Amino acid sequence: MQRTADRASYNASARRSLLGPLFLIAIGVFAFLMTTHRIRAAAFWQWYGHWWPILLIGAGVLLALESLVWARHVRIRLGGGMVFLVILLAILGIAVSHNHVDWRSLGNQLQLDNNFDLSQMFGSKHESSEQIAHAMPDHATLVVQNAHGDVTITAGSDDQMHLSLDKTVYSNSDTDAKRDLDAMEPLITTTGTVVTVHMPPGDRQTANLNFAIPADAVVLVRTDRGDVTVSGRQAAVTINSNRGDVQLTSIVGPVHVTMHRGDFSASNLQSDLILNGRMNDVTLSQVTGSSTLNGDFFGDVHLEHLVGSLRFHSSRADIQLAQLAGSVSLDSGNLEVENATGPVSVSTRAKNITLHNIRGDVQANNANGSIEISALDPVGAMNIENRNGSVQVTVPEDAKFSVQGSAADGQVNTDFNLAIENANHRSVASGSVGGGGPLLHISVKRGDINLRKAAAGANQ
Secondary structure, three states, X not given: OHHHHXXXXXXXXXXXXXXXXXXXXXXHHHHHXXXXXXXXXXXXXXXXXXXXXXXXXXXXXXXXHHHHHHOOOOXXXXXXXXXXXXXXXXXXXXXXXXXXXXHHHHHHHOOOOOOOOHHHHHOEEEEEEEEEEEEOOOOOEXXXXXXXXXXXXXXXXXXXXXXXXXXEEEEOXXXXXXXXXXXXXXXXXXXXXXEEEEEOOOOOEEEEEEEEEOOOOEEEEEEEEOOEEEEEEOOOEEEEEOOOOEEEEEEOOOEEEEEOOOOEEEEEEOOOEEEEEEEOOEEEEEXXXXXXXXXXXXXXXXXXXXXXXEEEEOOOEEEXXXXXXXXXXXXXXXXXXXXXXXXXXXXXXXXXXXXXXXXEEEEEEEEEOOEEEEEEEEEEEEEEEEEEOOEEEEEEOOOOXXXXXXXXXXXXXXXXXXXXXXXXXXXXXXXXXXOOOOEEEEEEOOOOEEEEEEOOOOOO
């Protein structure tokens, strides 16, 4: 009891410092002046980056004076929130005072939107453009390295590399901006048949590179932040994008893309595609070769008209098929495949699976969600397993197949003449239709099995 009373007396004798209210007043005043355009935000941050140590000196002097004046009466107490605010303001002061802080990279680390650039907070926008022509050897390989900015590559009309360079810097001084713009020059080197264009990284600057090169040149692109657009290529294309969208059209050679954040879209690819990494939305159409997609897909996936095979692997789903005349759609709750040729294999843990107009063998696995399959004649073998959800299979009425179906905590319902046994909360169906054929093996641990008959020609 005595210890509790002493603690209460000790806390009662404490007095909060005036430092907190004064800091809040100062922050509010400067915020008001900037939002009402009484002072320029860029000018304020430049001033703050130079004089921020005075903030710590003033805070220390105020605390010392308070301690001297009130030492005989009360104890001065500085709250944890105030300590955190002082540390935060000090870190901000160190950051803005450093001439080489890459605000764009800081925005990347903070996972800010693609269009949000912290470097724009610290100066006005200045732009300039430049045109560069460079000879390209026969059967050349173009290597592009750009830290901050978009890269666009199209087919040129001659045997040279034509580069249109759009430069942007952020600065409070026109003189400094001109100096920085003049210094933004790409390093272009030629070694054998390899032409390398390297855009050195810099603080608060962006360089958009627009190339027109011979269609038969191999292309390798690496970007840290910026969109990549490539079209009209006869040779191989390799892209490594740290952050930004990638768009490809009309590529004859093989394509290999690695991404870490951004949307991917491609159409009219006449060779193999390999896509790896972490992506948002993915759209792919008209691929003649095989398509291999492996990684984490955080947005919607839409694939269509794939002549070659498809192999799709992610933490959400696995898909394999031989050919896709229709489409594959994958979102947060559904996996849909339409007009595909097997063998078709799909697997997911928590989505509704719909396979429509499937020709050939099918394997489908699900943990939580329904499975619906409509097969074309001739029906292929099926192996379907679902832990929690119903399964419906629709086949042509004149199809020939055999069935082994088992539904726990559910029922087997069928339009065909099959033997069904119901016992111990389990329904089992077996038999042959049309004289027998490929086996339809269906297993459901919790849910119903529905085997339906489609009218002849309904799915053709």
